[in-house]
Each structure stands twice: as C-alpha cells, then as structure tokens.
Amino acid sequence: MKTKLFGSVLAAALFAGVLSGCASNQSAGANASAAQSAGEPSAAAQVKTVNVALESGSKPLSFENDKGEKVGYEVDVLKAVDELIPDYNFNVELVESDATQIGLETGKYVLIGGGLYKTPEREQKYLIPNAINGVSLINIYVNEDDNSIKSLDDLVGKKLVPSTPNGGIFNLLTAYNKEHPDKQITITTGEGISVADRFKSVSDKQYDALVLPNNLGFTEIKKELGLKVKAVNPPVKINGTYFALAKDQTDLSAKVEQALKTLRENGTLSKLSETWYGEDTIKYFTE
Template identity: 55%
Template sequence: MFKKLTGLAIMSTALVLAACGNGEDMADESSSNGDATTVTVAVENASNPLSFTNENGELDGYEVELINLLDEAIDSYEFNIESVDAEAAQVGVDTGKYAFIGGGLFKNSEREEMYLFPEEHTGVSIIRIYTRADDDSIQTLDDLVGKTVHPVTPNGGIFNLLTDYNEAHPDAQIDIQLGESGNFAQRFQALNDGVSDAIVMPSNLGAEEIITELNLNVAPVEEPVQVNPTYLMLAQDQDDLKTELDKAINELRENGELSALSEKWYGEDMFQYEITE
C-alpha cells in the first residue's frame, strides 16, 4: 500500500480538504488503493523515539512505523500521517481533522467519554526511578522517603503517582518538590551533579540515549515502578476504523511485529512487562 508522510509545510490538496469539516469530510474515498478510505492521522513532531523528524528530514519513530504497519494490514483504509505538536493533535482529533492520533496516550474514564480507543494497547509507558549509577540505596518508591526527588509538574502523571504513594503511606512520606522539571537532559544532569538523588519518569522517551550522549553517571533501577499501557486515540465517530484497528493490532501482537518494533526503538520488548494498572 502506498504511504504518504506529510509535514505541515507540505500538505497535499487531499490533506487540505481533509482538514475541513467533520469526520465524513476528513475521509477521501478516491484513494490510491481503489476502494480504500483515506484518512489523516497525527503523531507528535518532536517526541523521539515515538515520532520525530530524523537527520534526513523524514518522519520517523516507533509510532510512525507502527502506523505504517497498520496501514499495510488494513485494506479498507489508507493513512496520511501528519506531524504536529501535542496541542494541535488534540485539537485536530476534537474537530475531526484527524481520524486518530498517537503520542503514547493513556486511557482514562474522562477520555473514554470523549474518544474511542482500540481494545489492544500499542505501546507501554514504563515508569522507572533513575539514580546515580554508584548509588544502590534507592531501588523502590519506599527508598525515596528522606531523599531529594527531582521536581515534578503539578497534576502530571508522576505527581499523581507520588501523591498516591503518600496517601497510602501516611507515616512515610516522599517529599514531592513541585516546579518545572526541565528537559530530559537537564533532569539527568542535575541528578548526575548531586542536585537531586532520584528522578521518577518514563523510560521510553529516549532516556538511555541521553545518558549515553552526555556520559552521565546515571542509571535506572532494575524494576519499574509502574507499567502503563498506551493507545492510539480515535475521534468519536470512527467506529468502523476502530474495528479494523482492533483486528490489525491483534494481528501485529500475535505475529511478534509489535515486540520487534519495541526492540528496535527501545532496546527491549516492552510487551514483556505485566501491566500494573
């Protein structure tokens, strides 16, 4: 099946038309695959290794390859991939510009009232504790009590995780520092320099690559703190597409292609971990 990877600056005429109106307007029945319906989907434009523009100026990453595999597996739809920032992706799926979006998204009750999600998750967000490599005193959340944890964003996922821990352990509280966390390189540099004792964050956002590039004395603890499934998120009117995605995602899981994709982009099979929520 012919693939169309488009950036904001090089939208095709079909894409411009797809951007207007509701979910019905978004579909282009005259695709290059005959009877296939062409829809526009979005991934984030600077979220390595999920989705990003590589050194050759091409859209690349885990979710980009995933969507291409789904495109090959589904005969009745053809996907145009557009790269945008997270806010534009959210607005686009709300307005019907995009049939679905990526971004390593969690499923929750609020989102399920507004959007459709495939039955099967297509990724895993593995939350780990990072410490200095020569410090083996921290292995679990329990060990963060009395330690300096790198600041977290108020009401973010890590904040909620640490808050839940404190609610469950009233006599042994983690000191949750609130504020701007900084980019990943800044966080790991602060840990390396002793500004903080630990960072709690997802491991599948290029952490190992940053640590290696900066030659930092930082490493993740062996066991993850939490393992969350992540999903593609569909517009509410995409029931037929959801049915096709369910079939295709299950096929990719069963034939090992999701695991192989995970090995390629994350250096490990994320699907080996037991979901903790």
C-alpha cells in the same frame, strides 16, 4: 448443402465463444476471491486515505530526523498497522500535542497518538481500540553507583529531581504519600526543566533519584551525553498506551484493534520497542 454447412460452423463458433466467456468470468472471479482471501482490497473496493496525527518532537515516539523524515516508535507502529489494513491509507502528520486532540475533535484527523493512556474521560470522547500500541513504564532513575534504591519506599529521605506541578509523576508521588502517612517522600516541583537536564542532574549526583516514564528518550539521552544513570527494576508502574479515534470511525477502530493484536502476537511491537527503547517493554503489560 453449403447453407447447412455454414450454419453448423457458425453455431460451433458461437458455442466456443460462450464457453470462452464463461471461462474468463470464472477465472476473474477466482482471482478476485484469491485477492480478497489474501487481505487485498478487491478491484471494486476503493482505498480510503485518512489523515492521522502524532506529536512532533516527541522522541522517541514521533519526530523528524535530520533528513526531515518522520520517524519514531509510534510512526513505525502506524506503518505496520497500515500494512495490515489494505482498504485504508494513512497520511501521517506530526503536529503539536494540543493540535492532535483539537484536530480529532474537529474532524481534521480520524486517529491520533502520543503515548496516550486509557482514561474514562478519553473513552467518553473518543473510540479507544481495546489493544495497546505500546507500553509506558514509570521508572526510578538513579546514578549507576547507587544500589540503595529499589522502590518508592526507598525514596523516603532522598532528594528527588523536581516534578512538574500537577503532572502524572507529581500525582503518583502524592498518592503514595496519602497511602503511607508514616513514610513521606519529599516532593518538590519545578517547570521548564528539560528531560536531558533532569537525567544529567542524577548523573552528576545533584539529586538522588528521578521518577519518569521510559518513553521520553532515556536511552538516546544517556548515550549522547555519556551519563551514568540507570533505571531501577522492576518499574514503579506499567501503563498500556493507545491510539484514539473519532467517534464515527467504528469500522477503522475495529480494524486498528485487530491489527494491533496481530502485531503484538507476531512480536512486531516487541521488536519496535527494543529498537526505540532498548528493551522489550511489551512483555511487562498484562491485560
């Protein structure tokens, strides 16, 4: 009798252990499934740290503040993107503009920024996610007392701040003159003129107008120097800006694209634009 009783107790204990193990496995599986559905990497997945590069000293896109912290519009956008991609961790470096593209081509970086436009040349060399990270507005800036200039047509006969030779603004104005042979804008060129000095020369009425992208720190410069300058609406041209990735980063590129779409849809990009540019530039861009 004792032998039979002991055997019955042992069998019951073993059966209870099996049930307990099954329950634990089911609970662990459910927790893992819940974590994955919440956008978190599973325990088996490993977070991959990758090096990404933005331009240094490029206010307000990306720069170091007085505390040595990396700040700026694109810095904040990358932080928001990183939060939406749990299986990647971005190690952000600020480097000279030339070093970003060289680093991307040599494999030092997997992603770069810098207010990049989408061009056929860049699309051939890099992966460009089909989602903007921001918007660059080409504006005409005039003295706050001047209400005579509303568009490029009104720059005919006006004295413009010199443009960088063969730069984007020079090419824009040159293209206008080719399209309007009977309305010629007087284009002068000059190098080594700081952005602050360009705005100041308009505020001081040395020049009638300045044509520049909005993402060169106008709001901050105007406030710091107390300038009497305003941007003419609507913008002359609207360009989406993009991140560029190495050709072998197809997985990351797809995830960055989806994250940027989400950030645009939920209003994050607009809020960051208002923070760094003083207005929602995202609203100007249409696909």
